[in-house]
Amino acid sequence: MPKIKTDFLIIGAGIVGLALALKLKTRFPEKEIIVLEKEETLGAHSSGRNSGVLHAGFYYYPDSLKAKFTKKGNEELTRYCEAKGLSIKKCGKVVVTKSEEDLPTLYELKRRGEANGVEVYLIDEKELKEIEPNARTFQLALWSPTTSTVNPIEILHAFKTDLEAEGVRFFFKTPYQKRLGENTVLAGDLVFSAEKIINAAGLYADKIAKDFGFGKDYVILPFKGLYLEYTGNSQFISRNIYPTPNLKNPFLGVHFTIKVDGTIKIGPTATPCFSRENYQIFSNLRFSELVEITGYLGLLFFKNPKFRSLAWDELKKYHRNYLIKEAKKLVYQMDEKGFNRWGKPGIRAQLLNKNTLELVQDFVIEGDKHSLHILNAVSPAFTACLPFAEYVVTRFF
Template structure:
């Protein structure tokens, strides 16, 4: 009998395990992971950007945890001797309407306690001569990049050193009460904590949760300039559409000095639809197609135009063209290869047909289900895990 059984060894599951073991050193904790190593999905396939926390309205969980998470993850990375690129970030505008968007971001940043610096065109040109804006731009000094796979694997080392059991190649099958059946047998726990990412909603339904939600996967790919021929010096973002959770095509400078353009946000047709027909599931395909058809027909949150525009991003010239609106004479010849795809496990409210913007967790005395841990969940992982433990794991004891 385990005290806590955690399904999913992504960065959230690992941090919840770490938090619980540090609070209760004598507790028996088991983390199950279906892959043969950690960080095989969202935790290891994201951009590695440590966000600052100025996109989110002050009343959101994302606002609450992103600034604190940025600081905490930087401290962890530095204390463990991992790589970090403190390359900052610039958000630029292309017209007067987008300047209004910048002003809203500045207001949100101030409400969330995030340091943002106004730059006029001359000031931006002095710092970054190849970046273009209309009238003014926002500089965020606290944005940085790390290697997400390296960081997630380091958390796995930490929990094993603390005495948490990590069982790999162990796939969830079903549950009955608090007995979890897996491909490696049955395990019993006083409390089950579901951090299964792309499959969190399915597992939650086995426990009577996620009645209003379903996960819709979106595929993200970046176009890479491996040698940074472009001489990119910082992350460059457009003003986002704050009505949906995607940040638009931007430039990212990786921890290894590569530059990237992207990502796409292409509606995927099954949950692990990374490449070709790999991991194809007819059941998933049918379910996702049903909801995507519904979104397409109703054009909820502009899904129809989003789908068309995202598919066009498979064209290198189209994707480069979107990015080039943010720069002047930057050399784009090096952007010639695709990154490893990632899948965003985006929660959809089945009743309202809205993409859920904030983190969502459901729980009772027997189980906890992390249903929506989308970007910036990687950045927010340490304080978010602490909140899950305090608000859902311990309060429902």
């Protein structure tokens, strides 16, 4: 079987894979790049199913990769959308408190925001009323004016158009099958050989990494995110409204998001699912994945009290009434009956450290001179994609 040769072979045409291709082409314009995608179109999985929020960057530990790249990523994608005429809604975000117990976390978010160079303000109830009259808080809230929402699919296709104009080749419906040699892989029914292979395969990144001898300490656990969308006529909020989060967990709690078309949604859930592409109850179930995932979930449930508490809370969110109950705590008024349509589910490729049984909070990169593996590219990976890709290319190439 003849080999298709290239300089850089990227596995996965999600936002991280495309951003890496852009930065590689900028740094090495003479090099050939091929991007493999197992689906027939862009955005079939995490990159096309995320919330569409461009995060400001105040949630993350100041010494983390997430903190390092989210603010700059927000700025770069904002400029990109404006330059390309892509949809962007600069609605901002308020983080509200429910009781005095939330105030220390709010102060910590403010501290992190300042450390990360993010524009963020502590505001009182009077100031909150001017910014978002319907938001409810206890004494103080956090105002993030640079949080926006975008259409992820638009950005994916714009990136692809830019890459094709630079000669980057795409192979769709070409799933990675296995490693054949040091720098050779079988994908679909084709053999590809490259100077460097970059694994940006999202939900399957850990599996591919293990074929190359990396990711041994990790496994990806899929968590399903669902939103309830509003179909009524009342535009009762104009800003994204979030609760004060539990900073020990990687999830941000039930919140209000305004999509670029003005649709209001509440959610998400963050419930474990039993296969990596198990979007509906019995869809895409794979026995080997079911066994592996349930095994690790069982270990987590019995040995990690934080996860056990998180799991019980998240399971409740499968019920529409519970989601609405949580959302009502954030506002004075909402049209409950109007939240009657479930949005398209997304699955978060959450990395688990098998040794510590802890959910990994930051991005993880492993590799050598032959291959590089992007693990745990979860939120805010979409926001951070461009500076994160630049960092990867500068450091590892």
